[in-house]
Amino acid sequence: MLAAARHQAILDSVQRERVVRVADLAQQLGVSLMTVRRDIELLEEGGLLERIHGGAKLPGDASTHEPGFDLKSTQLPAEKRAIALEAAGLVQEGMAVGLGAGTTTWALAKELVNGPRITVVTNSVRIADLFHHGGSAGSARFGSTVILIGGERTPSDALVGPIATAALKQLHLDLLFLGVHGMDAEAGFTTPNLLEAETNRAFVAAARKVVVLADHTKWGLLGISTIVSLDEVDEVITDSGLGAEAQRLLGERITKLRIASV
Known part of the structure; x- marks a missing residue:
């Protein structure tokens, strides 16, 4: 999978789940954990998501947001x-x-x-x-x-x-x-x-x-x-x-x- 396609798939997962795991993304995309971590770093640099321990979440996800x-x-x-x-x-x-x-x-x-x-x-x-x-x-x-x-x-x-x-x-x-x-x-x-x-x-x-x-x-x-x-x-x-x-x-x-x- 090309990097652009991986990035879009990661962003889609974050939008859908709000919080995603590196391990789950690696399995979903068929790539290594290191590849996913690098992708997340690049997406964070672009302000598109935020890294957390073991995964990523929506950038600036409000501390008052309460999912149903x-x-x-x-x-x-x-x-x-x-x-x-x-x-x-x-x-x-x-x-x-x-x-x-x-x-x-x-x-x-x-x-x-x-x-x-x-x-x-x-x-x-x-x-x-x-x-x-x-x-x-x-x-x-x-x-x-x-x-x-x-x-x-x-x-x-x-x-x-x-x-x-x-x-x-x-x-x-x-x-x-x-x-x-x-x-x-x-x-x-x-x-x-x-x-x-x-x-x-x-x-x-x-x-x-x-x-x-x-x-x-x-x-x-x-x-x-x-x-x-x-x-x-x-x-x-x-x-x-x-x-x-x-x-x-x-x-x-x-x-x-x-x-x-x-």
Whole structure:
């Protein structure tokens, strides 16, 4: 493939996915990782995209941009399911489990819906709906209790704001699984929605143990608001696409880093 055609294919992928991996592009284009990295450098010099760890994203992608749930749910399904399977092993019968909004926590909910009887507290309309209608067998699942807190709805179908935050302040959770927009060594775990950041902080305060679920593309992304710093969570579960340096930085700041094999 000629360089011009490769560049256009890379730009098309970035426009479509917003964040792309070097390894995925190399496989898609049938070229080496080094070739893709050189192409990304050239495209960044032209202001057409921005390099991030292990990939590229839209240039100057706004820290307040919040993709819709349907778009995000199509991205990295294998990685999200691997993370979900790893996370599901932490859930035990009788627990009060918080599930924050997001497509990775939604993937976890799909694993839990026919699992042990628990009490689920969530601000995700999609997760509550999933438990209501049942798992893959299509039958309703009444073993677990689901508490859907109220609030203002975001593009990612999260319920946030003062009502959501006030509800969470009355609750005590054994375990919280939190989805995030981005994670960064300095900024910590972030979100593009100010109200969601406030609600997620209330979620964290209500939980005895906090586990962040985030695929590797979240590393280096910045939302406008920090939820918590890296060392304020107990565990992070990510996938094997996360680079060695990012793994080192996370491992130094959190109690446990789990790498789900895809």
